[in-house]
Amino acid sequence: MSRTKIKAILLNEQTDYAVTIKGWVRSFRNNQFIAINDGSTINNLQVVIDFEHTDESLLKQITTGASLQVDGTVVASLGKGQRVEVKAEKVTLLGECNPEEYPLQLKNKPSLEYLREIAHLRFRTNTFSAVFRLRHSLAFAIHKFYNEKGFVYLHTPVITASDAEGAGEMFKVTTLPFDNPPRTEDGQIDYKEDFFGRATNLTVSGQLEGELGAMALGEIYTFGPTFRAENSNTARHLAEFWMVEPEVAFFDLKDNMDLAEEFIQYVIRYALDNNRDDLEFLAQRLVEEEKSKPAAERSEMGLIEKLEFVLNNKFERITYTEAIDILLQSKPYKKKQFQYDIQWGTDLQSEHERFLVEKHFKKPVIVTDYPKDIKSFYMRLNDDGKTVAAMDILAPGIGEIVGGSQREERMDKLVQRMEEMHIPQEEMYWYLDSRRFGSAPHAGFGLGFERMVLFVSGMSNIRDVIPFPRTPKNADF
Amino acid sequence: MSRTKIKAILLNEQTDYAVTIKGWVRSFRNNQFIAINDGSTINNLQVVIDFEHTDESLLKQITTGASLQVDGTVVASLGKGQRVEVKAEKVTLLGECNPEEYPLQLKNKPSLEYLREIAHLRFRTNTFSAVFRLRHSLAFAIHKFYNEKGFVYLHTPVITASDAEGAGEMFKVTTLPFDNPPRTEDGQIDYKEDFFGRATNLTVSGQLEGELGAMALGEIYTFGPTFRAENSNTARHLAEFWMVEPEVAFFDLKDNMDLAEEFIQYVIRYALDNNRDDLEFLAQRLVEEEKSKPAAERSEMGLIEKLEFVLNNKFERITYTEAIDILLQSKPYKKKQFQYDIQWGTDLQSEHERFLVEKHFKKPVIVTDYPKDIKSFYMRLNDDGKTVAAMDILAPGIGEIVGGSQREERMDKLVQRMEEMHIPQEEMYWYLDSRRFGSAPHAGFGLGFERMVLFVSGMSNIRDVIPFPRTPKNADF
Numbered sequence: 027m028s029r030t031k032i033k034a035i036l037l038n039e040q041t042d043y044a045v046t047i048k049g050w051v052r053s054f055r056n057n058q059f060i061a062i063n064d065g066s067t068i069n070n071l072q073v074v075i076d077f078e079h080t081d082e083s084l085l086k087q088i089t090t091g092a093s094l095q096v097d098g099t100v101v102a103s104l105g106k107g108q109r110v111e112v113k114a115e116k117v118t119l120l121g122e123c124n125p126e127e128y129p130l131q132l133k134n135k136p137s138l139e140y141l142r143e144i145a146h147l148r149f150r151t152n153t154f155s156a157v158f159r160l161r162h163s164l165a166f167a168i169h170k171f172y173n174e175k176g177f178v179y180l181h182t183p184v185i186t187a188s189d190a191e192g193a194g195e196m197f198k199v200t201t202l203p204f205d206n207p208p209r210t211e212d213g214q215i216d217y218k219e220d221f222f223g224r225a226t227n228l229t230v231s232g233q234l235e236g237e238l239g240a241m242a243l244g245e246i247y248t249f250g251p252t253f254r255a256e257n258s259n260t261a262r263h264l265a266e267f268w269m270v271e272p273e274v275a276f277f278d279l280k281d282n283m284d285l286a287e288e289f290i291q292y293v294i295r296y297a298l299d300n301n302r303d304d305l306e307f308l309a310q311r312l313v314e315e316e317k318s319k320p321a322a323e324r325s326e327m328g329l330i331e332k333l334e335f336v337l338n339n340k341f342e343r344i345t346y347t348e349a350i351d352i353l354l355q356s357k358p359y360k361k362k363q364f365q366y367d368i369q370w371g372t373d374l375q376s377e378h379e380r381f382l383v384e385k386h387f388k389k390p391v392i393v394t395d396y397p398k399d400i401k402s403f404y405m406r407l408n409d410d411g412k413t414v415a416a417m418d419i420l421a422p423g424i425g426e427i428v429g430g431s432q433r434e435e436r437m438d439k440l441v442q443r444m445e446e447m448h449i450p451q452e453e454m455y456w457y458l459d460s461r462r463f464g465s466a467p468h469a470g471f472g473l474g475f476e477r478m479v480l481f482v483s484g485m486s487n488i489r490d491v492i493p494f495p496r497t498p499k500n501a502d503f
Numbered sequence: 504m505s506r507t508k509i510k511a512i513l514l515n516e517q518t519d520y521a522v523t524i525k526g527w528v529r530s531f532r533n534n535q536f537i538a539i540n541d542g543s544t545i546n547n548l549q550v551v552i553d554f555e556h557t558d559e560s561l562l563k564q565i566t567t568g569a570s571l572q573v574d575g576t577v578v579a580s581l582g583k584g585q586r587v588e589v590k591a592e593k594v595t596l597l598g599e600c601n602p603e604e605y606p607l608q609l610k611n612k613p614s615l616e617y618l619r620e621i622a623h624l625r626f627r628t629n630t631f632s633a634v635f636r637l638r639h640s641l642a643f644a645i646h647k648f649y650n651e652k653g654f655v656y657l658h659t660p661v662i663t664a665s666d667a668e669g670a671g672e673m674f675k676v677t678t679l680p681f682d683n684p685p686r687t688e689d690g691q692i693d694y695k696e697d698f699f700g701r702a703t704n705l706t707v708s709g710q711l712e713g714e715l716g717a718m719a720l721g722e723i724y725t726f727g728p729t730f731r732a733e734n735s736n737t738a739r740h741l742a743e744f745w746m747v748e749p750e751v752a753f754f755d756l757k758d759n760m761d762l763a764e765e766f767i768q769y770v771i772r773y774a775l776d777n778n779r780d781d782l783e784f785l786a787q788r789l790v791e792e793e794k795s796k797p798a799a800e801r802s803e804m805g806l807i808e809k810l811e812f813v814l815n816n817k818f819e820r821i822t823y824t825e826a827i828d829i830l831l832q833s834k835p836y837k838k839k840q841f842q843y844d845i846q847w848g849t850d851l852q853s854e855h856e857r858f859l860v861e862k863h864f865k866k867p868v869i870v871t872d873y874p875k876d877i878k879s880f881y882m883r884l885n886d887d888g889k890t891v892a893a894m895d896i897l898a899p900g901i902g903e904i905v906g907g908s909q910r911e912e913r914m915d916k917l918v919q920r921m922e923e924m925h926i927p928q929e930e931m932y933w934y935l936d937s938r939r940f941g942s943a944p945h946a947g948f949g950l951g952f953e954r955m956v957l958f959v960s961g962m963s964n965i966r967d968v969i970p971f972p973r974t975p976k977n978a979d980f
Contacts, residue, residue: 031721048752048753048943064721064752065721065722065752066653066721066722091941093941120753120944121912121938121940121943123940124939124940127939128940146712146715146933146936147719147936147940150718150719155719158655158720159655159720161656161658162650162655162656162657165646165658176508176510176543178542178636178638178639179638179639179643181728181969182970182971183970183971183973183978183980184730184743185674185705185730185743187978187979188980195678197676198675198678199676200674201672201674204679204684221674221734221742222742222976223975228661228662235970235971235980238980241626242542242627242632243626243635243636251658251661255698257698265662265698266661268658275525456623456979456980457623461598462601462604463568463598463601463604463624464527464570464597464598464599465570465597465598466525492658493658493659493712494659494712496660501662501663501699503660503665
């Protein structure tokens with residue numbers, strides 16, 4: 027008989043039918059009650075065995091982490107805590123799990139830090155199975171949202187010869203040897219001999235290529251890995267992370283903000299509708315985690331309450347200039363509690379963003395129209411000549427979750443910005459061609475997917491929402 | 504008024520309503536008829552302008568590739584070839600396109616080879632807009648299929664320190680300088696100083712990490728970029744390509760074959776249901792392309808006929824040993840028309856695979872149970888001690904589109920294979936842990952996404968089904 031998933035058994039109203047289940051032991055009590063999980067749901071299924079008629083050596087092998095097949099009957103449960111259970115007729119050991127060696131056998135609950143060191147096994151915990159089912163749902167919701175709107179999913183290249191975004195340090199990709207690499211006559215490394223015939227890096231963004239797609243297909247999005255070789259050891263940075271980048275022809279900044287807001291709300295709603303059990307577990311986990319914090323640092327809302335709040339309230343929309351004014355009028359500024367100075371023209375620091383989002387507006391905030399000098403060359407210059415049509419979305423507890431802009435579609439203005447910012451035009455002929463031939467207003471943004479998962483899961487370290495985090499000095503597994 | 508997409512106008516049964524459309528000029532006839540396209544569909548919309556009341560300088564700027572806004576009314580068309588057209592009330596130029604400079608202005612139809620050189624503009628052609636809308640639909644169908652089955656989409660790492668799959672040459676990922684890189688006392692490159700504190704590469708497969716997920720979440724799939732630093736300049740190889748890799752706990756080889764077959768048929772059916780216009784265009788393109796071939800080399804079936812045939816016929820399933828027997832009995836073997844020798848124990852060459860698929864069975868073929876010595880260490884050893892529970896799916900015109908196996912879940916057998924094949928066990932402790940703790944039978948496969956797009960689109964070069972192909976000496980854009 028083919029296997030029935032535990033999720034299906036728990037959702038099924040019926041009882042008194044035969045099943046075969048396969049999964050891993052989460053606990054075994056009184057030589058009688060096995061809590062078994064197969065990854066399909068956060069909830070375990072209780073299996074009741076007749077220990078008097080079960081081989082003693084098998085009983086000894088039913089340990090946490092062991093893999094079992096159970097043939098039996100689904101019956102109404104007499105015990106508390108579950109509606110149904112499986113009365114086992116036959117238990118078969120598929121894979122043993124020595125309790126003396128198994129790292130998840132610990133009596134004390136393993137810490138998130140320790141689980142990070144055994145990331146190959148942490149999928150087997152309630153917390154991480156919930157996080158990764160949730161991550162899946164968020165990823166699927168992203169594809170579903172854009173597909174329904176008629177966007178084309180465009181796979182922009184990971185290996186790139188362009189460094190034009192200037193978004194940060196890049197990883198080299200090469201097949202040249204470090205020992206005695208080929209050199210040109212004047213002693214430089216001869217990248218003509220490299221695999222691609224030139225120096226190449228890992229991409230920091232698919233945006234520029236995405237724009238090329240939008241200028242023909244109308245509406246595209248990317249969803250792929252991007253990279254930063256920055257030595258940032260924080261709870262919010264990864265060297266390898268996934269980014270979603272929609273790019274839309276004929277969009278202005280307002281259309282762009284509307285899309286981003288609708289998008290974020292859609293994805294959160296999808297998770298609430300499809301991952302309720304996982305979210306309830308993660309909400310409870312967060313409550314437990316925050317018990318160790320001083321009361322003042324605890325979240326004002328529970329996880330699910332927070333998500334519903336984001337669904338039910340429009341994001342605040344303010345200009346950078348308005349943001350600066352609010353900050354200059356704020357208590358922490360007047361009391362000199364901000365570490366960094368505030369003046370028009372400098373970028374907002376994390377402490378400023380958090381004040382705006384968490385203290386002042388208490389909801390997601392879209393900040394627009396930043397000074398041109400602190401933003402990228404491709405952002406559209408506003409009529410004031412000083413600001414660009416940029417937008418950042420700031421989320422409570424996370425900070426920047428989206429960065430975007432209307433793009434500069436006017437050839438002369440774009441070239442002028444490239445000159446000012448020393449972007450090589452010859453290498454970027456393909457980007458300029460999109461303005462040379464049939465240019466059109468367009469806009470887009472990038473959403474850091476792991477920051478989205480952080481926000482929805484209530485986890486606090488970005489390394490805990492990607493299966494195998496890549497950070498400075500860490501590329502395990 | 505907000506823009507209406509051309510696809511929506513063409514699908515709408517109504518007429519006599521006002522619209523604003525935005526898009527790019529495909530052609531302009533008689534100073535009166537503009538064929539305009541916005542990427543939402545392969546079909547153009549005809550816009551009729553009143554040239555007597557249109558500014559002459561504007562008329563001159565309505566050239567192929569120019570970007571326009573048209574405000575007007577949808578009316579029933581009197582002309583042939585379209586049901587509706589838009590009577591323009593106002594035409595606004597958004598972006599001009601100088602016909603003297605525009606590469607797609609050529610009188611002669613540009614070749615696919617030339618379009619590859621201007622990949623940043625080729626989205627604007629009918630062929631490539633159809634290919635990339637199709638690619639989108641296939642990607643979405645993949646996510647939809649696995650989501651419906653309860654699989655978890657797992658993002659396995661792109662940067663990896665493991666080279667255990669041995670699937671081919673890898674790209675180095677590094678931040679070390681070529682000039683005077685740090686060295687250890689004994690003169691070796693000191694990778695401890697590199698970003699990740701060790702030597703790292705671009706992944707060739709997410710399978711091994713995927714197995715770790717399957718051993719807890721039950722059913723996972725990856726869908727991400729993978730890399731080969733092989734100097735293969737063929738129509739079927741890319742240095743950077745996307746791969747789909749499902750991995751399923753408690754699956755045996757038959758389950759694996761059933762999943763792969765259902766998966767391929769689902770994705771093709773989705774494309775037929777959702778991209779009919781694009782497929783009909785691509786089918787016609789293929790007919791035109793094949794007119795230049797000798798009759799004997801032309802496809803026996805049209806593109807759509809071929810796809811429907813794959814939907815309506817079970818894949819043939821044979822063992823490697825049976826395949827060898829068929830080949831040894833074949834006409835081309837007896838007539839010495841095969842270039843490579845055939846004997847039990849050597850891998851099937853492309854010419855052999857094509858004979859089996861295109862001449863002998865005339866449909867997709869799943870070949871199973873290959874000799875262990877020509878397959879990877881992780882494939883499950885069959886009871887004969889000579890073969891492994893591998894499967895390759897071979898598709899007409901494409902060759903291998905899927906490679907997979909049941910995995911070796913037995914610790915002792917796995918360790919023995921690793922020793923025989925010189926796979927370092929210490930580095931792979933995390934992989935072995937999945938067998939040490941609660942091991943279970945499981946299986947999975949990898950599908951080369953671009954080969955799937957090739958198969959469904961009827962294109963003949965893999966560089967024409969990925970937006971920006973990466974191949975030896977080529978990383979443009």
